[in-house]
Amino acid sequence: MSDVITASSEVPRRIDAIDRKILRVLQEDASLSVAEIGERVGLSSTPCWKRVQRMENEGIITGKVALVDQNKIGLGLSVFVSVESDDHSDAWLKKFAAAVSAMPEVIEFYRMAGDVDYVLRVVVADMRSYDLFYKKLIGAVALKNVTSRFAMEKIKSVTALPVPAFEAA
Numbered sequence: 001m002s003d004v005i006t007a008s009s010e011v012p013r014r015i016d017a018i019d020r021k022i023l024r025v026l027q028e029d030a031s032l033s034v035a036e037i038g039e040r041v042g043l044s045s046t047p048c049w050k051r052v053q054r055m056e057n058e059g060i061i062t063g064k065v066a067l068v069d070q071n072k073i074g075l076g077l078s079v080f081v082s083v084e085s086d087d088h089s090d091a092w093l094k095k096f097a098a099a100v101s102a103m104p105e106v107i108e109f110y111r112m113a114g115d116v117d118y119v120l121r122v123v124v125a126d127m128r129s130y131d132l133f134y135k136k137l138i139g140a141v142a143l144k145n146v147t148s149r150f151a152m153e154k155i156k157s158v159t160a161l162p163v164p165a166f167e168a169a
Helices: 017-028 034-041 045-057 090-101 127-140
Strands: 077-084 106-111 118-124 145-150
Touching (some): 017 045, 034 045, 090 106, 090 118, 090 127, 118 127, 127 145
Antiparallel strands (some): 077 145
16 A cells, blocks of 8 residues: 555665765755755765765655645644544555545544544645535545544644654664
8 A cells, every 4th residue: 555654664774974964954955956965964066966866766855845834825724633443454444545645635644553543634724624524534434433623723843854863773
């Protein structure tokens, strides 16, 4: 199932201190030129470019995007949706994952351990838009329970991962 995030069984290649610096710089501003990145991490352009290319090819760097303020484009409501299911079969999950992955309002989708089975992060314009999304969600597959939690205020939101300074043992 390619649309579902799974834990990788593949052992990642070790990344060194320079790779980590490059990752920190790119997470801060991916629009920088290779020369600017290299300058910030102490490399010339060619070795820096080769490292970035290698990390892209190995899937360490998965993409480069523009970050958009959801409120400024009319998506002012963030909803965290907890989903419980009575069916835990692979076939059900494939159908559910395909349905949810096709919904553009869902910007994050996780299978959970604990008291809920799945958590979705949904962004929509308003309550009416959420109601339309909710009806589409519950109509997609059989669900045991759906609980919606509406965010009142965003206090912290970052996209940069905290790249450790050293390789974890």
